[in-house]
Amino acid sequence: MDKALTEFIDKLRSAIKKRTYVKLLLTKRVLGNQNLNKIVVRYVELSGKPHLQFVYKYDRNDEAKNFTIEDGITQLQSIIGNNFLDNYLYTTKEDLNLRYNNKNEGKIIKSKPTFNEAADGSHDEAKKRLLDTKKSVYFKSLGITDNKGDIIPSMNAKYKQVEKFVEIIDSLADNVKDCSPVKIADMGCGKGYLTFATYDYLTNNRELAVDMKGVETQENLVKFCNNIAQKSSFGGLEFVQSNINDYKPGELDILIALHACDTATDDAIYLGIQSGAKLIVVSPCCHKQIRQQMKITSNNVLEPALKYGVVMERMAELLTDSLRVLILNKNGYKTKLFEFIEPEFTSKNTIITAEKGEMPSAEEQAAIQAQIDAIKNKFGIKFHYLEKLIENPTDQSWRILNAQCAKSE
Numbered sequence: 001m002d003k004a005l006t007e008f009i010d011k012l013r014s015a016i017k018k019r020t021y022v023k024l025l026l027t028k029r030v031l032g033n034q035n036l037n038k039i040v041v042r043y044v045e046l047s048g049k050p051h052l053q054f055v056y057k058y059d060r061n062d063e064a065k066n067f068t069i070e071d072g073i074t075q076l077q078s079i080i081g082n083n084f085l086d087n088y089l090y091t092t093k094e095d096l097n098l099r100y101n102n103k104n105e106g107k108i109i110k111s112k113p114t115f116n117e118a119a120d121g122s123h124d125e126a127k128k129r130l131l132d133t134k135k136s137v138y139f140k141s142l143g144i145t146d147n148k149g150d151i152i153p154s155m156n157a158k159y160k161q162v163e164k165f166v167e168i169i170d171s172l173a174d175n176v177k178d179c180s181p182v183k184i185a186d187m188g189c190g191k192g193y194l195t196f197a198t199y200d201y202l203t204n205n206r207e208l209a210v211d212m213k214g215v216e217t218q219e220n221l222v223k224f225c226n227n228i229a230q231k232s233s234f235g236g237l238e239f240v241q242s243n244i245n246d247y248k249p250g251e252l253d254i255l256i257a258l259h260a261c262d263t264a265t266d267d268a269i270y271l272g273i274q275s276g277a278k279l280i281v282v283s284p285c286c287h288k289q290i291r292q293q294m295k296i297t298s299n300n301v302l303e304p305a306l307k308y309g310v311v312m313e314r315m316a317e318l319l320t321d322s323l324r325v326l327i328l329n330k331n332g333y334k335t336k337l338f339e340f341i342e343p344e345f346t347s348k349n350t351i352i353t354a355e356k357g358e359m360p361s362a363e364e365q366a367a368i369q370a371q372i373d374a375i376k377n378k379f380g381i382k383f384h385y386l387e388k389l390i391e392n393p394t395d396q397s398w399r400i401l402n403a404q405c406a407k408s409e
């Protein structure tokens, strides 16, 4: 073991012992599985015993594995410097970056701490969680928790996404405190992780009367979820098999959607606006629709950057969501657009929150439309799916145009 690695590991041991450890991050992989991008190492307590949880971040998924502290350190000694060349130890006292050069010489760079709160290791302490995982029938049935009510390590990322999302709904719930029942729809609800958690939190923690629907195209998931809702005695929760386009919710108070695919997020936002929802909270998934239309126009100063596929991809995501936000503003919603969770839990971590306010005046709407048009012109975008839905919901001819754009990609 080289000198720098010895010091790095000593600092790691000391941070764990003194409870100043936050996390470890291993990046710049040079050996091993090509699809493995990085490893995040967290401190967790399992049945009261300290462990290191390695979260392996692959292109398409994450995998988690728990080690005792000593076994974890043995793992780290064998891969740091060999498989990973850029490694970060975060503690509440200092940050350490152990980097290897092309001669495989390690060097530690120290800097001020990024984080001021140490990992508390409360991996299995339900009392510290927003949602009670210990007694929950649905978390167990959904495969998030084991028989003891502890979160299964490989499901931790999903749990965290749901918990954070519910936290955000909670922070905005004053918008609906006078509604009884609060009418909620979760669009593209899949296995219903978020649906169950939101219903549970609002009824049992906030003590609100809730009438909630999970909307999903896949029949098997709808049956599966209705069965769990029954087992959980969630009388106000029902799952409905429907395409978002065809769903007629009547009036809604809250519309939510977590990772509804591509334009399904637009369909969900549109339904939220149409049904007068006081609150719309969506975390988009893939962003294909705008990307298919984007062109580098000759007056675009970003041309040298946009020739790179990755820049274009990310720009498409940012523009899709920025336009969604502007369209919501034009329709009387106050919006926020931000990352709701660290990317290690999901790379699809953007969230849009929209609270219904006053409808803008005709002049204000025209000003917002001018901003929308300017962005579209700059990037050669013919139309945004959500804009078309709102402009003319009955004329579906533009859907054909959209499908043609997708084919010519």
Ligand SMILES: C[S@@+](CC[C@H](N)C(=O)[O-])C[C@H]1O[C@@H](n2cnc3c(N)ncnc32)[C@H](O)[C@@H]1O
Pocket (backbone or CB within 6 Å): 187, 188, 189, 190, 191, 192, 193, 194, 215, 216, 217, 218, 242, 243, 244, 245, 257, 258, 259, 260, 261, 264, 267, 285
């Ligand atoms: C990526 S999954 C997300 C599921 C869930 N919201 C979650 O975060 O765990 C997207 C789900 O949306 C459903 N879906 C996609 N388009 C839909 C549409 N137009 N109408 C209803 N469901 C849709 C898919 O079947 C899938 O179950």
